[in-house]
Amino acid sequence: xxxxxxxxxxxxxxxxxxxxxxxxxxxxxxxxxxxxxxxxxxxxxxxxxxxxxxxxxxxxxxxxxxxxxxxxxxxxxxxxxxxxxxxxxxxxxxxxxxxxxxxxxxxxxxxxxxxxxxxxxxxxxxxxxxxxxxxxxxxxxxxxxxxxxxxxxxxxxxxxxxxxxxxxxxxxxxxxxxxxxxxxxxxxxxxxxxxxxxxxxxxxxxxxxxxxxxxxxxxxxxxxxxxxxxxxxxxxxxxxxxxxxxx
Amino acid sequence: xxxxxxxxxxxxxxxxxxxxxxxxxxxxxxxxxxxxxxxxxxxxxxxxxxxxxxxxxxxxxxxxxxxxxxxxxxxxxxxxxxxxxxxxxxxxxxxxxxxxxxxxxxxxxxxxxxxxxxxxxxxxxxxxxxxxxxxxxxxxxxxxxxxxxxxxxxxxxxxxxxxxxxxxxxxxxxxxxxxxxxxxxxxxxxxxxxxxxxxxxxxxxxxxxxxxxxxxxxxxxxxxxxxxxxxxxxxxxxxxxxxxxxx
Amino acid sequence: xxxxxxxxxxxxxxxxxxxxxxxxxxxxxxxxxxxxxxxxxxxxxxxxxxxxxxxxxxxxxxxxxxxxxxxxxxxxxxxxxxxxxxxxxxxxxxxxxxxxxxxxxxxxxxxxxxxxxxxxxxxxxxxxxxxxxxxxxxxxxxxxxxxxxxxxxxxxxxxxxxxxxxxxxxxxxxxxxxxxxxxxxxxxxxxxxxxxxxxxxxxxxxxxxxxxxxxxxxxxxxxxxxxxxxxxxxxxxxxxxxxxxxx
Numbered sequence: 001x002x003x004x005x006x007x008x009x010x011x012x013x014x015x016x017x018x019x020x021x022x023x024x025x026x027x028x029x030x031x032x033x034x035x036x037x038x039x040x041x042x043x044x045x046x047x048x049x050x051x052x053x054x055x056x057x058x059x060x061x062x063x064x065x066x067x068x069x070x071x072x073x074x075x076x077x078x079x080x081x082x083x084x085x086x087x088x089x090x091x092x093x094x095x096x097x098x099x100x101x102x103x104x105x106x107x108x109x110x111x112x113x114x115x116x117x118x119x120x121x122x123x124x125x126x127x128x129x130x131x132x133x134x135x136x137x138x139x140x141x142x143x144x145x146x147x148x149x150x151x152x153x154x155x156x157x158x159x160x161x162x163x164x165x166x167x168x169x170x171x172x173x174x175x176x177x178x179x180x181x182x183x184x185x186x187x188x189x190x191x192x193x194x195x196x197x198x199x200x201x202x203x204x205x206x207x208x209x210x211x212x213x214x215x216x217x218x219x220x221x222x223x224x225x226x227x228x229x230x231x232x233x234x235x236x237x238x239x240x241x242x243x244x245x246x247x
Numbered sequence: 248x249x250x251x252x253x254x255x256x257x258x259x260x261x262x263x264x265x266x267x268x269x270x271x272x273x274x275x276x277x278x279x280x281x282x283x284x285x286x287x288x289x290x291x292x293x294x295x296x297x298x299x300x301x302x303x304x305x306x307x308x309x310x311x312x313x314x315x316x317x318x319x320x321x322x323x324x325x326x327x328x329x330x331x332x333x334x335x336x337x338x339x340x341x342x343x344x345x346x347x348x349x350x351x352x353x354x355x356x357x358x359x360x361x362x363x364x365x366x367x368x369x370x371x372x373x374x375x376x377x378x379x380x381x382x383x384x385x386x387x388x389x390x391x392x393x394x395x396x397x398x399x400x401x402x403x404x405x406x407x408x409x410x411x412x413x414x415x416x417x418x419x420x421x422x423x424x425x426x427x428x429x430x431x432x433x434x435x436x437x438x439x440x441x442x443x444x445x446x447x448x449x450x451x452x453x454x455x456x457x458x459x460x461x462x463x464x465x466x467x468x469x470x471x472x473x474x475x476x477x478x479x480x481x482x483x484x485x486x487x488x489x490x491x492x493x494x
Numbered sequence: 495x496x497x498x499x500x501x502x503x504x505x506x507x508x509x510x511x512x513x514x515x516x517x518x519x520x521x522x523x524x525x526x527x528x529x530x531x532x533x534x535x536x537x538x539x540x541x542x543x544x545x546x547x548x549x550x551x552x553x554x555x556x557x558x559x560x561x562x563x564x565x566x567x568x569x570x571x572x573x574x575x576x577x578x579x580x581x582x583x584x585x586x587x588x589x590x591x592x593x594x595x596x597x598x599x600x601x602x603x604x605x606x607x608x609x610x611x612x613x614x615x616x617x618x619x620x621x622x623x624x625x626x627x628x629x630x631x632x633x634x635x636x637x638x639x640x641x642x643x644x645x646x647x648x649x650x651x652x653x654x655x656x657x658x659x660x661x662x663x664x665x666x667x668x669x670x671x672x673x674x675x676x677x678x679x680x681x682x683x684x685x686x687x688x689x690x691x692x693x694x695x696x697x698x699x700x701x702x703x704x705x706x707x708x709x710x711x712x713x714x715x716x717x718x719x720x721x722x723x724x725x726x727x728x729x730x731x732x733x734x735x736x737x738x739x740x741x
Contacts, residue, residue, distance in 0.1 A: 076394055076395075079390060103429065104388075104421060106391075106395070106419070106421045106422075107421070107422075140573075143573065144573045171602075172566060172603055174570075177599070319641075323642075326634075350670050350671055351635075351638060351668060353642070354668070355665075
């Protein structure tokens, strides 16, 4: 059972963050809010979303896993005007997620959770490098790098006390460096890993609105991006596996 | 013979309303203004347009049917800036429609009216259901419905005293209901017919700017949308045949 | 050797003007600034660009020809935000053009100038007709003409004391005439030549921002467009060969 009311912009932000990586997910609801964790079809990237009950104006839920067609949900939520309230409901044992806003009543058939990939485990990751910076800066750098290449290295240079991004194309390269005075926080640990820009571009759209993004990096390790949504009442974590550096 | 001056925005609105359904039409001109009535190639939808002489700043015309390439006219009128005056002229017996604005002089060859489909008769329709509502609300509902389906039912529920639209997709559905207090006018007659969203989406673009649209509906009957253009000096009527409800 | 700082908008305008016609060029640098001259692959159109040293905030250069991938440079310069400063540098004998802005460091491999077509000679042209008009008016006329045709005649009618543009399609035509009071300057010489709109549309994008464009025309001769960029510290000249008028 679910009965919830939420600001449409907040919910759209949450749905868009998940839709950047996957087209279906299991949405877990219970008294503690909403949660989902899903990996993309290639097993390269993972998204984890949490929305606390106080991200909603009304939130009542009994424990259940809802099979969600994320693409459809994104399309429907995309038609709601800014500033509208969105009512979500699933009757006890019901097979449809009802969305109501203004005079509209959408009814979205739930997927059978058994047909959706099992929830991935959150890998235990030791990522000693830590950078906190503005979401828009990270997004701009990812966009600029994709002009010259399809992959990007993210790293920390402890001597220069700088967070850097480097992209090398066949003939051209770009380097973007932010000193410790240009980021909110930076740990003095050497780190560098290479990532596919395809995935980062999709993630960047969701991160561009975040006032700060926390980046966890290591040496040839995955990267973890953590940022808040829903005015701090929700949280998104992206994990992305490194690419092998080959020449 | 035609000699007319009109605000470019007003004429663009009129041309766009016709271009939503057909690519050619016979434009009838005489002392009473301009009129056209045309059906789409599949005979499913009809548009009827009237512009009274006082929709123009200058209007002189002797009776004639002009064969118009609507797509070309739409492209040309689309290049006129907002707020410009547009001068239309066809010399007595001339085979070209001249359009002048700013320092431009366009000359559009008229089509032979005999090569254009005969004017359709306006079918005699008994449509007891009548709803009057804001054009933007109707347009939004049509857009929302097309997320889940390619057809939509329009109807009146006299018990609930509501105008409703319902779209059912393979797995999802949407319902949009407006009570009698949310529309300008609503007749207490049961009505419900199913329509193709393809046509409605094209019509919706023209209707979105209308302050009110009058809808005439019956039970498994065509729908008729009537709205004013040119600040009330012109009128557009769309007719759309119903789809057969099949499962 | 090159070491220069320039407003990003100014440099973008210069690069876009060249990119409208060619994808590679030899950029000549020396104490007198930057210069390039290039013809398109079909040998139909030529662009010539000059940027004086005072178009830059800092400008130091020793004589050299740089082989530039114009398309890549355009993409990179396109990511710089408005109002940013852009630093350009090539070390003595270096094979890369370095671009730095904000915290970014781009490095663009130079092409071997020997692989780029030899600099074209500036043809000696006698173009007696001269018109000076607003860039935006010229651009709008080119855009409007492309609705009906793929070629346009530019000319001067000395009797009517007017600059005119005419485009004839299969069935329709457009004529745009500006009297001597509607242009900044107009010479009383009969002129008329026909040009491909494909090329003019590309040039028009660069000319649309120019407060004035000087047009040189003759009878069945090339047309020459000259306009300033970089607040008068730079100049672009486009030459376009005439098309043969055939029926």
